Amino acid sequence: MEQEVRQNPAKSRFELEIDGSLALAEYVLEDGVMTFTHTESPAALQGRGAASKLIHGALLQARAQGLRVRATCSFVVAYLKRHREFADLEI
Structure with missing residues (x-):
């Protein structure tokens, strides 16, 4: 899985095509805070780590943009709990 996570600002989302x-x-972007609201992985990608790779790439891009992160999506909440290397981004 060498695909790249890309940000699609026009649709306020990150995408990973496999x-x-x-x-x-x-996500919703407001006042320097990126709030992740929903994560979706089609059935064809489930069990392949696609959603984790997507969120990992999205968080790296949020960090590179100097943004803070809030998660209202349960998948992103769980990901952040497991990956404390992104704790500095959380508000």
């Missing part, structure tokens, strides 16, 4: 299927993480 084998023609699209995983996405939607």
Whole structure:
């Protein structure tokens, strides 16, 4: 899985395409805070780590942009609990 996580600002989401299927993480950006609201991984990608790779890439990009992160999406909440290397981004 060497695909790149890309930000799609026009749709307020991050995307990861694998084998023609699209995983996405939607967000709201306001006052330097990126709030992750929804993560979706199609059935064809489930069990392949696509959602984790997507969120990892999205958090790296948020960090590079100097943003703080809030998670209202349960998947992102769980990811942040397991990956404390991103604790500095959380508000």
